[in-house]
Amino acid sequence: MTDRIRNIQKQCLSDNWYTLNKFTFEYRKPDGDWETQQREAYDRGNGAAILLYNRQKHTVILTRQFRLPTFVNGNHDGMLIEACAGLLDNDNPSDCIKKEAEEETGYRITNPRKIFEAYMSPGSVTEILHFFVAEYSDTEKVSDGGGLVHEQEHIEVLELPFKQACAMMANGDIKDAKTIMLLQYAQLQQLMDTELP
Structure with missing residues (x-):
């Protein structure tokens, strides 16, 4: 997919109306080192x-x-x-x-x-x-x-x-x-x- 992100894990926090997911992943920084990040993304469709x-x-x-x-x-x-x-x-x-x-x-x-x-x-x-x-x-x-x-x-x-x-x-x-x-x-x-x- 990309060489910037790896080890993506998704956890559904809510699917009451649309879907709120929490993502934990490793992101490769500009200096080449990897760091763990967490983000939430709301998916309501396009x-x-x-x-x-x-x-x-x-x-x-x-x-x-x-x-x-x-x-x-x-x-x-x-x-x-x-x-x-x-x-x-x-x-x-x-x-x-x-x-x-x-x-x-x-x-x-x-x-x-x-x-x-x-x-x-x-x-x-x-x-x-x-x-x-x-x-x-x-x-x-x-x-x-x-x-x-x-x-x-x-x-x-x-x-x-x-x-x-x-x-x-x-x-x-x-x-x-x-x-x-x-x-x-x-x-x-x-x-x-x-x-x-």
């Missing part, structure tokens, strides 16, 4: 996220929902504005994000375009997130969205002017990393102003 945008209306579709980890870390009401996203489960990233977009936002998109992928919190979480963009139109709205009841999702769908969404990054109303990455991509690529490359 995921996909998408920014839905409308070039004619200069709008984007975002969501708002309660996120407990943000609440316990200072987000006063726990509500977070985010781009649509979900775990892959057994789907490929493109199929996953089409399904999630319809479940969460009510838009049935057919042609999401993958732009990149990224580790979201590599110090402690195994997840790779696949990032997509897609144009949407009012004719693709097939339901109210809002998520799945059996998954205890209570998602509010937001259609925001693109400029307002970007201003919300600057003033701290949008603090979700994946959403910031997607909005900044849209700014850099001028998705509202030019044809896609």
Whole structure:
């Protein structure tokens, strides 16, 4: 696998929601000596996220929902504005994000375009997130969205002017990393102003 790590031992600490493992291993330092290290890694699977945008209306579709980890870390009401996203489960990233977009936002998109992928919190979480963009139109709205009841999702769908969404990054109303990455991509690529490359 690699000549930097050997003698990996894994201990499951929790599999109540997703899986938290403790790893003990030997790591070869730059000077060539080996040292024993211990790390914990949370495995929730990989995921996909998408920014839905409308070039004619200069709008984007975002969501708002309660996120407990943000609440316990200072987000006063726990509500977070985010781009649509979900775990892959057994789907490929493109199929996953089409399904999630319809479940969460009510838009049935057919042609999401993958732009990149990224580790979201590599110090402690195994997840790779696949990032997509897609144009949407009012004719693709097939339901109210809002998520799945059996998954205890209570998602509010937001259609925001693109400029307002970007201003919300600057003033701290949008603090979700994946959403910031997607909005900044849209700014850099001028998705509202030019044809896609």
